[in-house]
Amino acid sequence: MKAPRHTRFQGGVAAVELALVLFSASLLLASLLFCARLGWHAIVLHRAMYSAALVMADASPEQMMDPAATAQVMANARSTVAELLQDAGVTTPINPAGIGIECDGNVCASLTQPQSFRLIMSMPVSADGVGDGLVQYMLGSSSTTIITDDTVPYAP
Numbered sequence: 001m002k003a004p005r006h007t008r009f010q011g012g013v014a015a016v017e018l019a020l021v022l023f024s025a026s027l028l029l030a031s032l033l034f035c036a037r038l039g040w041h042a043i044v045l046h047r048a049m050y051s052a053a054l055v056m057a058d059a060s061p062e063q064m065m066d067p068a069a070t071a072q073v074m075a076n077a078r079s080t081v082a083e084l085l086q087d088a089g090v091t092t093p094i095n096p097a098g099i100g101i102e103c104d105g106n107v108c109a110s111l112t113q114p115q116s117f118r119l120i121m122s123m124p125v126s127a128d129g130v131g132d133g134l135v136q137y138m139l140g141s142s143s144t145t146i147i148t149d150d151t152v153p154y155a156p
Contacts, residue, residue: 055073064113078099103154
């Protein structure tokens with residue numbers, strides 16, 4: 001008995017199905033890698049900003065009421081963020097001057113002792129590496145921005 005005529009073309013159907021599944025799997029893998037990278041960058045940035053806030057909180061009350069000394073403490077906090085990000089292997093260049101530092105919601109370096117410090121920063125993260133074209137295809141963009149906002153009380 002002869003086999004049905006339509007079964008000899010099943011190899012082509014399987015190849016088309018495999019191509020569709022592989023394309024979908026590659027999109028999924030690229031998006032998972034990008035999301036994992038975003039999560040890692042967010043964790044590293046948050047820890048660096050929190051460490052910088054602790055640098056600010058370790059300053060003496062005399063330093064926080066002297067505008068020149070406060071500027072030096074703020075510079076130390078900003079350089080702490082840059083160093084910690086570099087040590088963690090984050091290749092995104094950051095501008096330390098772009099880190100916003102507030103004392104009680106105002107500009108630091110006043111003649112009153114602050115009660116809390118707030119550090120704010122945004123860092124762009126781009127999909128460079130494996131699957132960057134796929135991520136751009138899926139998300140419509142190959143980069144996004146992580147925003148960190150950390151507040152630490154000041155109790156000398």
